Amino acid sequence: MDTKPIRDNYLPYGSQWIEEDDIQAVVDVLKSNYLTTGPTVKKFEEEFAEYVGAQYAVSFSNGTAALHGACFAAGIGQGDEVITTPMTFAASANCVLYQGGEPVFADIDDKTYNIDPKKVEELINEKTKAIIPVHFTGQPVALDEIHALAKEHNLVVIEDAAHALGATYKENKIGSISDMTMFSLHPVKHITSGEGGIITTNDKNYYEKLVQFRSHGITRDNDKLIENHGPWYYEMQFLGFNYRLTDIQAVLGSSQLQKIDRFVELRRKYIDMYNIAFNEISQITVPYQAEGCNSSWHLYIIRLNLEQLTGTRKEIFKGLQLQNIGVNVHYIPVHQLPYYQQIGYKRGICPNAEKLYEEIITLPLFPKMTEDDVNDVIAAVKKVINQYRK
Numbered sequence: 001m002d003t004k005p006i007r008d009n010y011l012p013y014g015s016q017w018i019e020e021d022d023i024q025a026v027v028d029v030l031k032s033n034y035l036t037t038g039p040t041v042k043k044f045e046e047e048f049a050e051y052v053g054a055q056y057a058v059s060f061s062n063g064t065a066a067l068h069g070a071c072f073a074a075g076i077g078q079g080d081e082v083i084t085t086p087m088t089f090a091a092s093a094n095c096v097l098y099q100g101g102e103p104v105f106a107d108i109d110d111k112t113y114n115i116d117p118k119k120v121e122e123l124i125n126e127k128t129k130a131i132i133p134v135h136f137t138g139q140p141v142a143l144d145e146i147h148a149l150a151k152e153h154n155l156v157v158i159e160d161a162a163h164a165l166g167a168t169y170k171e172n173k174i175g176s177i178s179d180m181t182m183f184s185l186h187p188v189k190h191i192t193s194g195e196g197g198i199i200t201t202n203d204k205n206y207y208e209k210l211v212q213f214r215s216h217g218i219t220r221d222n223d224k225l226i227e228n229h230g231p232w233y234y235e236m237q238f239l240g241f242n243y244r245l246t247d248i249q250a251v252l253g254s255s256q257l258q259k260i261d262r263f264v265e266l267r268r269k270y271i272d273m274y275n276i277a278f279n280e281i282s283q284i285t286v287p288y289q290a291e292g293c294n295s296s297w298h299l300y301i302i303r304l305n306l307e308q309l310t311g312t313r314k315e316i317f318k319g320l321q322l323q324n325i326g327v328n329v330h331y332i333p334v335h336q337l338p339y340y341q342q343i344g345y346k347r348g349i350c351p352n353a354e355k356l357y358e359e360i361i362t363l364p365l366f367p368k369m370t371e372d373d374v375n376d377v378i379a380a381v382k383k384v385i386n387q388y389r390k
């Protein structure tokens with residue numbers, strides 16, 4: 001057997017792309033008067049809102065903090081249920097727990113891997129307050145169906161679009177559609193500010209709550225003050241947090257935002273290469289692409305048809321690692337995580353997500369990779385699948 005790996009050096013599954021102009025922009029802020037939340041944060045928020053076509057954008061120190069803010073602004077509290085998907089990062093559900101609410105997991109659609117609106121409908125009751133759909137891998141959720149349910153039952157919709165900057169749902173950019181939409185600026189996401197998060201909204205009331213929440217619940221806004229002792233005066237009107245983004249981070253986000261269309265285009269080019277190569281392999285199911293929507297492809301996930309293979313997912317995963325391919329698995333269903341098990345969530349509640357988890361592998365996908373890198377991944381996958389072909 002050929003033991004030489006396809007690649008000499010390790011290819012990660014995701015990575016940022018920082019260029020000279022990004023570095024220069026950060027250096028310029030370091031030499032300016034503002035390091036923390038100042039004019040650059042404001043400028044970045046305006047640019048971000050304009051890009052997604054929303055009226056307002058509020059930045060946070062990370063995407064998880066942003067989701068926490070959205071749950072606060074939506075009024076989620078003790079006794080409230082919020083429906084989300086298990087096929088996501090823990091933060092999509094943790095934000096509900098932070099507010100004392102209860103995450104309820106609706107199973108995924110087996111084709112799109114996104115939350116299934118029919119399953120959502122079955123779980124709605126008088127305690128349900130909101131839905132947090134996640135555009136898994138960047139593929140837009142069936143938002144028309146979700147919004148119809150939200151309207152009928154008076155629910156707030158908070159999109160977790162950590163994977164979906166640059167994606168469109170029926171002509172509209174993700175970020176312009178629901179009550180609130182969250183984006184993450186973590187380095188593996190489409191653009192980065194080191195750490196960072198954003199909520200976009202078209203609702204002034206949500207906007208103002210979010211701004212106050214990320215800064216201790218404090219306001220200096222004359223129209224909101226209950227008293228006014230003088231020009232120094234501020235009020236802390238509810239319990240908020242210090243969840244602010246810094247100008248150092250915001251300028252990086254701002255510089256990166258100018259590159260988003262180029263970054264997404266490169267991701268799309270690479271997934272086309274993957275799809276063409278893997279469509280021919282019956283042991284692999286390639287990701288579904290919904291009609292009328294444009295995924296922004298945060299992740300490329302292959303599903304193994306294990307009945308046609310002599311090896312397990314773990315063996316194939318390890319085989320790819322031996323080829324120096326940075327594989328990963330997204331995600332362990334949230335309700336299966338030990339903490340969620342401890343607080344009472346049972347296995348078996350979301351069979352589609354649980355089965356999917358057993359069969360998936362995430363392959364490298366990021367704009368800075370090259371076509372040669374993509375071809376290495378394809379060669380490595382073919383090599384490893386051939387080792388285990390029935």
Ligand SMILES: *Cc1c(COP(=O)(O)O)cnc(C)c1O
Pocket residue numbers: 062063064065088089091092134160162163184185186196197
């Ligand atoms: C990355 C991510 C988050 C959290 O974002 P952070 O900026 O890392 O806090 C939330 N939801 C999903 C689906 C994510 O991928």
